[in-house]
Amino acid sequence: MSDKHGGGTRTIKVDYLARVEGEGAMYLKIRDNVLEDVKLKIFEPPRFFEGLLRGRDFREAPDITSRICGICPVAYQMSAVHAMENACGVRVEGALRELRRLFYCGEWISSHTLHVYMLHAPDFLGYPSAVEMAKDHPEAVKRGLALKKTGNDIMNLMGGREIHPVNARVGGFYRAPARSELSGLREKLLHARDLALETVKWTATLDFPEFEQNYTFVALRHGDEYPMNEGRIVSNMGLDIDMSDYDNHFEEQHVDYSNALHCVMKPGNKSYHVGPMARYALNFDRLLSDIQDVARSAGLGPVCTNPFKSIIVRAVEVLYAVTEALRVIDNYSPPDTSFITVEPKAGTGYAATEAPRGLLYHRYTIDDDGIIKDANIVPPTSQNQKMIEDDLRRFVPTCMDKSDDEIQYVSEQAIRNYDPCISCATHFLKLEIDRR
């Protein structure tokens, strides 16, 4: 919505930011072409997961927390199972560990492809939605849908269904697939690899605003693989900590205009960037050389600092996830048992895994009977919220010569660079520009 007032004073107000997951609003205050204030407001109703988890059995955490987000349920399940295993002093290795990676690849493919084709690409090509975009770009949208479906096929097989899968458990899986079931995915994944390669090339042809930023990137880093479930929490500014040290370095703050908590890095309460660009920058050397070559030919260096180009980075990660899924399938030999028995032990467990949108931290304290006494969950969008505001604070001033409608359009695009999941962060987006 745009109202023009006389005398050079304008107020631009948008009530609902679309193509994000959840309900939020954006407020921009502009006086005499100077951006004075930026607020990402989240009015997604609070659902109090950390409260309702208290008194539940530790084995229920993966299923209950998956209900925080229908777009990335696997991420919640993975962070929950790893945190509970950490609390109980258990490590899940071998084929079960590989199957968890395969399961996560499914979600990365599906969630990233949803964002690339259905939520983000319409911004670059000037359409309100992928359905409208499909009228002029049918091949692209069909490619996206086919690729997304392959991700869902993995989640269906590994988890029984793509949204809130039922198969993950503390200690492993309820049922491990037979070799023949996994090899059934092989043909689809080989085709998906071609589609993913085309996706990288296609995203590289989009027009990007010049907007290089000096980010503090935070992601997991693992000894020899591109990170998903394990590793240390590192940054490009020298941070290198164990997951159990997270609370000492990061803090959630409650601001009056949002139902989501803002997470900042201590000391100094600084914003930081999690998600595909952070993972990529901190783990480029963990990608296979042919995927590095594909990224280079798409115009990416080993670090990408233009958030609008996150769409290319997501496409590269889809290619990685398809390739990794094929690796797991080709090397698979079924585990002896689908899970290892985990006996509850009083204590606190920590885990952070790489959700499609970035680092997802879970901490649980349980008692000797396995009853949850305390839970803390920090989703990626809480961590990126302040970063999104900072991006707008720097980006909007570069657009002051544009009309209100254009500022609104590109601001929405800048928010979508982060694939914000507001259901997660409160566990919606309305754009309001107050310009005089």
Add this chain to the structure above:
Amino acid sequence: MTEKPKLAVWKFASCDGCQLSLLDCEDELLAVTDHITIANFPEASRAVLNGPYDVSLVEGSITTPHDRDRIQEVRCQSKYLVTIGACATAGGIQALRNFTDVQEFMDIVYAKPEFISTLDTSTPISAHVNVDFELRGCPINKNQLLEVINAFLNQRKPNVSLNSVCIECKKRGTACIMVAQGTPCMGPVTQAGCGAICPAYDRGCYGCYGPMETPNTSSLAIWMRELGVTKVELQRMFRTYNAEDPDFRREGDRHGGESL
């Protein structure tokens, strides 16, 4: 040319998963949009067409004063209102607040609870407005969703089974895990629709589709107790994603104990 029917999708307190089911119809989505206009679906499009709408799909439960008012507006603009999923149909997992003091939850999650506007309860859409059809599940089944949209656009009753999950296990050829393995299972009292996934993955059904028509929950509870399920565990089983549904609520209230 007659105008295509208009579909709207609305979100209340929820995880977005049920509306995502529509975007997960990869093979059908473009065909569906040949026959209907997606007039209001913020998760998928920034273009919004004004109402009234032929069919409104409502996801999520009512948990804030603002949403309690907003659902009235949605009803006024909708010829048919269909709730999708356990949150909209039964209050969802967030209805666990109905069994406790919400202030306590708020203090656990938020440093400054005074910034938060919330109701003491999470309630289904039917507690506030007339609902034309309730599609169950946490999440809903996308094939059932397509059937429901199709049915309402063609002015017929949706073909959605009211049987229990047990019937789906039989159809799927899954041996009863409760009988054969002694695994506690909510299947006998839970409405079908998921395809009996859990037992096919070697675990008991956990009731995410909510109660079937006239469920015999007290009989199931006796069987569960014989399998060694404690009263506290039994209460937790009925108090998950459909805890506020009257049948599950009644059974859950009969169990538990001071430790909850």
